[in-house]
Amino acid sequence: MKQMNNEQLDLQQRNPFSTCLATNLVEMRRMFDNCDDIIILEIPQKESPRFAVIFASGLINTSELDRLVINKLNRMSLPVLPDQLRSRLAVSSTHYETDYETAVVSITSGNSLILIDGCDQALAVSLVSLETRGIEEPAAETVVRGPREGFVEQLTTNCSLLRRRLKSPAMKIELMQFGRHTHTSVALVHMQGIADESVLAEVRERLDHIDIDGVLDSMIIEEMIEDQPFSPFPQLLATERPxxxxSCLLEGRIAVLVDGSPFALIGPITLFSLLQSPEDYYQRTTISSAIRWLRYLYFGIAxxxxxxYVAVLSYHQEMIPAILLFTIAESREHIPFPALIEALLMEITFEGLREAGIRLPKQVGSAVSIVGALVIGQAAIAAGIVSSPMVMVVAITGIASFMIPNFALGGAIRLLRFPVMICSGILGLYGLMVGIILILTHLLTLRSLGVxxxxxxxAKINEEWKDTLVRAPKWQLVFRPRLALSSNRRRIAGQTNSKPKKRMQ
Incomplete structure (x- = not known):
């Protein structure tokens, strides 16, 4: 593993340890002033302290600290060097600290720091014991058939979930630290020989330019490295599924994992990869392809x-069949608002109900959103504020938006729906076409890590349509996606046809 991005500490003046234990303790107490969770234990020998152990309560296993460290220090006598102390302690994960600034980061990260009188180095012992959430299925990415494991907030656990599946040494995990105050660990994961080196270098360069006071979630990293931050469309895929x-690593993509966040960032991506679901690869190809086309259809409907509806009802009534037009006209006879205002009112109300259902507790959230939509819709029709066809249109649109598997992409469609609706209410079908053309123009110029x-x-890569328009059988997906200039694109060697040979009668 590679350790990078110590520029945050280099910006400060590093103060090396003194050989005097008393001086070191005075400086450490000054740096941790009013930090009651930081414990400083002095271990005396012949009525004067010769060792000191500093740790953060709640971040380490205190019973292991007593058994493996403190009990052995009580039986040691000076002089002792850090190398000798390291060999006597039965702890596998240890390292040295030479200055106060890095020692503070080590202590707040869950390490125990051992200071020795007469030595200008401190030994950091890793006895981290944190309360973490158990591994469970992601609520937003459930599947009928497939793995049930999801990422948690602990980076080491998330890396182990990846290593359990990809046992090859070609999977490289590079560790970095970001945040002048949080010192958050970030892992850059890629497959050596499969991921494109130019894309990997671009990601490293963007990460190296990050200088921020704190990183609390992967969304902060996403905003720092994406190509166009003001675009409503996500340019990195956020997922909780290992x-x-x-699967994306084997396709040549790059992943970024952030300590404290259960969401991994994947790039480069495309619009069509955001419309794919893990369920597509755990079902039969015909079923997956049909559902994928249904998803594309509802994407356009949303x-x-x-x-x-607003454009046709306001400017192009001749396009509506006569019987249907009479029904709509009858339902709108007592509606005081034009179709545009009516649609905006219903869409804003529906979005409010959706957000209310998300923020409420799980036990009542879904019930409130469904009952609220039914009651408000029926009450609005009875009060003559909106017509019943408009309620039906908004309901179909809401169902269509739920078909989008990626939440960030669904949010972009929900946002863009309003300006397109306003253009249609002003210019009719011409306004609708103008809105669609503007969105397509933006998508044509959009890049995800340069792709x-x-x-x-x-890019006219016809061979990749087999995993875009449809989901072809796995034995037909011989080549990886052409994400950049990677030369190792073949992932199936030899015989690619899975059809069994005919047996001799």
């Missing part, structure tokens, strides 16, 4: 149906 990360967002269509 199997998705491993973006355009309210705008299309076109509409690949493989914009």
């Amino acid at each position: 199997d998705v990360v491993c 973006l355009t149906v309210p705008s299309l 076109p967002y509409l690949s493989p269509f914009i």
Whole structure:
């Protein structure tokens, strides 16, 4: 593993340890002033302290500290060097600290620091014991068939979940630290020989430019390294599933894991990869392809149906069949608002109910959102504020937005629906086409770590349509996606046809 990004500590003036234990203790007490969770134990020999142990309560296993460290220090006599102390302690994970600044980071990260009188180095012993959430299935990425494991907030656990699936030494995990105050550990994961080196170098360069006071979630890293921060479309895939990360690594993509966040970032991505679900690869190809096409259809419905209804009802009534037009006209006879205002009112109300259902406790959230939609919709129709066809259009649009598997992409469609609707209410179908053209123009210029967002269509890579338009059988997906210039693109060697040979009669 590679340790990088110590520039935050280099910006400060590093003060080396003194050979006098008393001087070191005075400085450490000054740096941890009013920090009651930091414990400083002095271990005397012949009525004067010769050793000192500093640790943060709640971050270490105190019983192991007593058994492996303190009891042995009580039986030791000076002089003793750090190398001798390290060999006598039965702890596998130890390292040296030479200055106060890095020692503070080590202590607050869960290490126990041993100071020795007469030595200008301190021995950091790792006895970390943190209360963490257990591994469970991600609530937002459930599957009928497939693994049930999801990432947790602890980086070491998340890296182990990846290592259990990819046992090859080609999977490289590079550790970095970000945040002048948080010193958050970040892991850059890639497959050596599969990931493109130019894309990997670009990610490293973007990460090296991050200088921030704190990193509390992977979203902060995402905003720092994405190509166009003001685009509503996500340019990195956030997932809680280790199997998705491993699959993307084998395709040549790069993953970023952040300590304290259960979401891994994956890039480069495309629009079509955001419309794919892990379920697609755990079902039969015909079923997966049909569901994928249904997802594409509802993606278009979620973006355009309210705008299309407003445009046709306001400017192009001749396009509506006569019987249906009479029904709509009858339902709108006592509606005081034009179709655009009616659609905006219903869409804003629906989005409010959706957010309320998310923020409420799980036991009542879904019930409140469903009952609220039914009651408010029926009450609005009875009060003559909106028409029943508009309620139906908004309901279909809401269902369509739930079909989008990626939450960030669904949020982008929900946001873009309003300006497209306004354009349709002003210019009719011309306004709808203008809105769609502007969105397509933006998508054509969008990049994810330098890769076109509409690949493989914009790059004319016909062989990748087998995992875009449909989900072809695995034995037909011979090559990895052409994400950049990687030369190792073949992932199936030899015989690629899975059809069994005919047996002799």
